[in-house]
Amino acid sequence: MTEWRREKLAREARIEAGRVHAAGKVVPAGTAVALLEAVLRPGDRVCLEGDNQKQADCLARALSACDPETIHDLHMVQSGIVLPEHLDVFETGIAKRLDYSYSGPQGARIAKMLYGGQIQLGAVHTYLELFARYFVDLTPNVALIAGVSADRDGNLYTGPNTEDTPTVVEATAFKNGVVIAQVNEIVDKVPRVDIPGDRIDFVVEADTPFYVEPLFTRDPAAMTETQILIAMMAIKGIYAEYGIRRLNHGIGFGTAAIELLLPTYGEKLGLKGKIATHWALNPHPTLIPAIESGWVKQIHCFGSEVGMDRYIRARPDVFFTGADGSLRSNRAFCQTAGLYACDMFIGATLQIDLMGHSSTITQSRVAGFGGAPNMGSDPHGRRHPSDAWMKAGREGEIVGDPALMRGRKLVVQLVETFGDKLVPTFVERLDALELAKTIGLELAPVMIYADDVTHIVTEEGIANLLLCRNADEREQAIRGVAGYTEVGRGRDRAKVEALRARGVIRRPEDLGIEPLDADRALLAAKSIKDLVHWSGGLYEPPARFRNW
Amino acid sequence: MESLTFRHTTKTPLPGSVPSAITGVVASGNLEILLERVLPTDVCEVAIETPIAGYGDVWEAVVADFVARAQPGGLRISINDGGARPDTVSLRLLQGARLMEA
Numbered sequence: 182m183t184e185w186r187r188e189k190l191a192r193e194a195r196i197e198a199g200r201v202h203a204a205g206k207v208v209p210a211g212t213a214v215a216l217l218e219a220v221l222r223p224g225d226r227v228c229l230e231g232d233n234q235k236q237a238d239c240l241a242r243a244l245s246a247c248d249p250e251t252i253h254d255l256h257m258v259q260s261g262i263v264l265p266e267h268l269d270v271f272e273t274g275i276a277k278r279l280d281y282s283y284s285g286p287q288g289a290r291i292a293k294m295l296y297g298g299q300i301q302l303g304a305v306h307t308y309l310e311l312f313a314r315y316f317v318d319l320t321p322n323v324a325l326i327a328g329v330s331a332d333r334d335g336n337l338y339t340g341p342n343t344e345d346t347p348t349v350v351e352a353t354a355f356k357n358g359v360v361i362a363q364v365n366e367i368v369d370k371v372p373r374v375d376i377p378g379d380r381i382d383f384v385v386e387a388d389t390p391f392y393v394e395p396l397f398t399r400d401p402a403a404m405t406e407t408q409i410l411i412a413m414m415a416i417k418g419i420y421a422e423y424g425i426r427r428l429n430h431g432i433g434f435g436t437a438a439i440e441l442l443l444p445t446y447g448e449k450l451g452l453k454g455k456i457a458t459h460w461a462l463n464p465h466p467t468l469i470p471a472i473e474s475g476w477v478k479q480i481h482c483f484g485s486e487v488g489m490d491r492y493i494r495a496r497p498d499v500f501f502t503g504a505d506g507s508l509r510s511n512r513a514f515c516q517t518a519g520l521y522a523c524d525m526f527i528g529a530t531l532q533i534d535l536m537g538h539s540s541t542i543t544q545s546r547v548a549g550f551g552g553a554p555n556m557g558s559d560p561h562g563r564r565h566p567s568d569a570w571m572k573a574g575r576e577g578e579i580v581g582d583p584a585l586m587r588g589r590k591l592v593v594q595l596v597e598t599f600g601d602k603l604v605p606t607f608v609e610r611l612d613a614l615e616l617a618k619t620i621g622l623e624l625a626p627v628m629i630y631a632d633d634v635t636h637i638v639t640e641e642g643i644a645n646l647l648l649c650r651n652a653d654e655r656e657q658a659i660r661g662v663a664g665y666t667e668v669g670r671g672r673d674r675a676k677v678e679a680l681r682a683r684g685v686i687r688r689p690e691d692l693g694i695e696p697l698d699a700d701r702a703l704l705a706a707k708s709i710k711d712l713v714h715w716s717g718g719l720y721e722p723p724a725r726f727r728n729w
Numbered sequence: 730m731e732s733l734t735f736r737h738t739t740k741t742p743l744p745g746s747v748p749s750a751i752t753g754v755v756a757s758g759n760l761e762i763l764l765e766r767v768l769p770t771d772v773c774e775v776a777i778e779t780p781i782a783g784y785g786d787v788w789e790a791v792v793a794d795f796v797a798r799a800q801p802g803g804l805r806i807s808i809n810d811g812g813a814r815p816d817t818v819s820l821r822l823l824q825g826a827r828l829m830e831a
Binding site: 405406407410597598599603640641664665670696697699 | 781784786787790791812814815816817820823824827
């Protein structure tokens with residue numbers, strides 16, 4: 182007779198072994214190692230919650246302290262490789278295989294370990310892609326997650342950084358897996374129930390509050406005139422041109438400058454209410470002046486941002502908040518929103534090649550993808566029109582029946598022609614290709630493929646790649662905005678001028694922008710302190726940004 | 730330290746009569762520019778002191794584009810570079826020319 186309940190029985194055995202170390206569901210931090218050694222089995226697929234921001238750091242320390250004789254060869258399936266412990270487990274043999282999305286802070290070390298063969302890499306995913314695989318072929322046996330508080334039944338309050346938690350729990354708890362949550366405190370009643378208690382098997386009261394990375398705070402004091410010029414061109418040449426209302430911003434200084442120019446430069450152009458009203462975005466502090474000036478109708482968030490909690494609580498018309506008043510974020514839903522419900526993604530990158538492929542990989546760092554490839558791609562499954570989407574579709578249409586034309590998402594790369602230390606952004610060949618060869622990746626880690634990119638904006642101008650009709654035009658359009666980089670100086674001047682005459686390339690003067698007007702006086706806030714003032718004192722910046 | 734000098738002929742003198750101006754600061758990634766109206770009105774000379782060697786052809790291109798655009802006849806321009814990127818150099822040169830035109 183077929184046994185249909187093997188996984189269920191295995192789960193019950195794990196729970197029973199773990200119960201020895203718990204009072205009900207509650208486990209003290211000091212016993213976390215014993216709990217994990219009781220619940221885990223060699224070869225398990227484990228999701229150790231490491232999100233873009235929130236980190237299950239207490240459980241990460243416990244896992245890395247497990248005895249490799251008992252717990253070994255784990256297959257880690259988690260979105261973020263952020264903490265040192267996330268890689269320590271591969272050095273000791275506790276973990277062997279890895280499928281993940283983002284490794285920004287550990288980019289250099291993970292590159293070394295991949296090269297040294299200490300990690301067997303499955304793939305580097307986008308967030309949505311990894312989440313999707315949680316439900317198909319990477320379902321965790323055990324999930325180690327983080328929340329702010331829990332009651333004794335396991336009802337979990339994640340706080341504003343809900344992020345990946347509901348997705349991870351959904352995949353684990355409903356497929357015979359074990360869910361262990363670390364919380365900052367055990368309470369009698371949680372402020373709101375983000376995860377119902379019957380999906381949580383154990384609650385570990387952490388020794389210290391979980392770590393949150395402030396990833397989305399850009400100090401206006403560090404913004405340059407070049408970034409302001411690029412932002413002015415983007416607002417006038419793209420936001421206004423296409424009437425972009427629904428959008429997602431990357432985390433760079435260029436897009437932060439755009440946020441700070443909306444209430445000043447945008448207002449002067451009469452664009453309030455016509456652009457940038459609906460967002461899929463983390464709560465960027467630099468968006469505060471635009472929110473306070475009435476530009477923003479609503480924002481759905483992937484996660485929260487350090488210091489923004491009080492401000493968000495006071496602006497429930499703009500943000501998604503729970504019955505308790507605090508932000509409810511959700512990475513999977515927000516990524517989906519960015520993919521299907523936004524007309525534009527605009528963000529920065531480190532390298533762009535002659536066709537427009539881009540990558541954030543350099544030869545010694547593997548930063549992973551996060552969400553950018555989803556935000557920055559044209560979803561072929563979209564079926565609802567909007568003016569911006571249809572206009573882009575018309576521009577990109579070369580052949581075929583106009584009656585069957587579909588729209589295009591705008592995917593805009595906003596870059597300065599040179600990065601730090603005079604490193605050129607435009608290159609003949611992406612470093613990602615070399616890295617793929619070195620560590621034996623089957624798929625070169627390209628952040629955004631050329632066929633998804635619609636515009637490149639630099640301080641020299643805007644290249645509209647939708648209007649390019651062949652590969653040669655495309656290459657010259659890119660060279661034509663690549664400034665004084667080798668790629669830029671290698672342009673065919675006559676062809677570039679011809680593209681400019683057709684509006685494929687637009688210079689600041691073609692847009693009616695005087696580069697000398699790109700002044701810091703245009704920024705709605707010139708410092709973090711200004712942002713605090715704009716928020717009426719509600720924004721509480723982290724210590725490292727308080728320099729007054 | 731590398732020293733570079735570029736001499737160009739211009740079609741017109743730079744408008745205005747301001748005798749000299751300074752713009753920018755000597756800081757990492759930035760530069761200081763001194764502009765003096767001391768040369769014949771159809772000549773512009775740009776002298777550069779930069780801590781980063783090997784970018785002569787980039788400087789040459791940046792200066793040539795600036796001269797073509799601003800027609801800064803009559804100016805001797807001295808640049809004290811702190812490792813500025815080309816776009817910053819362009820911007821500072823144009824800012825300097827505007828100060829001289831005032």
